Amino acid sequence: MDKQPGVPYQLYYWPGIQGRGEFVRLALEQAGVPYVDVARRRGARGMPAMLASLDGALEPQPSFAPPVLRAGELLIGQTANILLFLGTRHGLAPRAQQGRLWANQLQLTIADIVNEVHDCHHPLSTNLYYEQQKPAARTRAADFTAQRLPKYLDYFEGVLERNRARGNHAVGGRLSYVDLSLFQLVEGLRYAFPNAMARQQDAWPRLLALRDSVAAQPRIAAYLKSARRLSFNEEGIFRHYPELDR
CATH class of the missing domain: 1.20.1050.10 (Glutathione S-transferase Yfyf (Class Pi); Chain A, domain 2)
Incomplete structure (x- = not known):
């Protein structure tokens, strides 16, 4: 995985959907820290880099599936695990x-x-x-x-x-x-x-x-109005099929 100087976090998740990655995005947005949503970048530094994050040959502790968060030398997988890390670091979790x-x-x-x-x-x-x-x-x-x-x-x-x-x-x-x-x-x-x-x-x-x-x-409200907030759609986890909502 490539690293970007000056940006503390890189989020590896599928582009075009909220999915499980959205739980991580919300924490990053509320914390007010810069991050890169890697797969949404153009060219080789986008989706190919995201797919490389799933290649076990590249990392000693590969994740089974996204989301994955790069934090310096740390590579953290699983939504709850990522949130525990971010919450502890950025005041979004209890101290004890x-x-x-x-x-x-x-x-x-x-x-x-x-x-x-x-x-x-x-x-x-x-x-x-x-x-x-x-x-x-x-x-x-x-x-x-x-x-x-x-x-x-x-x-x-x-x-x-x-x-x-x-x-x-x-x-x-x-x-x-x-x-x-x-x-x-x-x-x-x-x-x-x-x-x-x-x-x-x-x-x-x-x-x-x-x-x-x-x-x-304030930070969440700004995020929800921004282009960074993807819309729900029928490719993600939360899908609206009228026949399933009787």
């Missing part, structure tokens, strides 16, 4: 070990629901197109929106409720990367399953209020 572990636990739970969202449109195999598994996808999505989605969001609502004395944050008394990730989760679910979310949203007032407060953060 117990709090950092709790934040990581919540982030891993967010990863669980993100995986289940993905499996709504790819329930049989990631090697098949959505169009090749529509009947199974309808069955999976119906169960997800009726059972799994509220189970997860009820849990996160409870996390916020239990922490209410310290403000409307998931962890501690200040904004953390978990809050940023919950924002992205709500945004993604609203895009993918607008009907299901609208029917049930009254059950999650703290979670939706958190979404609004994160969106109002």
